[in-house]
Amino acid sequence: MIRFSLFGIPVEIQPFFWVVTALLGGATYADSREAFLAVSLFVIAALISILVHELGHALTGRKLGGGYATIMLTSFGGLAMNQGGRFTRHQRFLMIAAGPGAGFAFLLVIIVILSLIFGGADVMALTSRELFGIRMPFRTNELVDFLNDKPFMHLFLGNLLWINFWWGLVNLLPVMPLDGGQITDLYVKPQRRVFLIGLVAASAMALYGFLKMGLYPGFLFGFLAWQNYQNMKSVSWQ
Ligand SMILES: [Zn+2]
Known part of the structure; x- marks a missing residue:
């Protein structure tokens, strides 16, 4: 069991979180060093994304109604709790919506940072390829070369985009x-x-x-x- 604290909120990661996330990342087929590294990158991307999501819930809950906020990562993803907090229905709505909201905001931040470095058009081409499998032409070779040079960075970025978009939608x-x-x-x-x-x-x-x-x-x-x-x-x- 791993325990630490983020922005003053205790976080607990149960062993099964690693097992299930690694299975989701294709651990069953990981028969080489590269494949094992790819699964590890998926697990790290999922860990960061779920923490961002749960922090959205927990920090909003702490701001709105107090209570004792905790985050737990289990085999079925994450869980943020505000024990003892008193919330109106509208506040509850804000608290729930803040999780997916934080995930989509994180996605937007990644896209904006990449766009500042490589230009919006090419980042749109990358995003539509990673998220929807639509192959749009790249305007320059800058981003393509960067990703070809660093295949694991490519994989990690792809995971971050994919998890924050698709898991965010499915969760709604x-x-x-x-x-x-x-x-x-x-x-x-x-x-x-x-x-x-x-x-x-x-x-x-x-x-x-x-x-x-x-x-x-x-x-x-x-x-x-x-x-x-x-x-x-x-x-x-x-
Ligand atoms: Zn949530």
């Missing part, structure tokens, strides 16, 4: 306990309906995951669908 799906689900829970009553929405959205994602993205996203959303179904059965319609 209306599925409990993702941030999108928690926002739904603030505004949709009765709570049974929140879990019903979660069940439908997670089932659709599980199907899409198995068909298009691979086993892990399929299983993850299959598990969330099952969890939402169990919760739906246990709360009343009132």
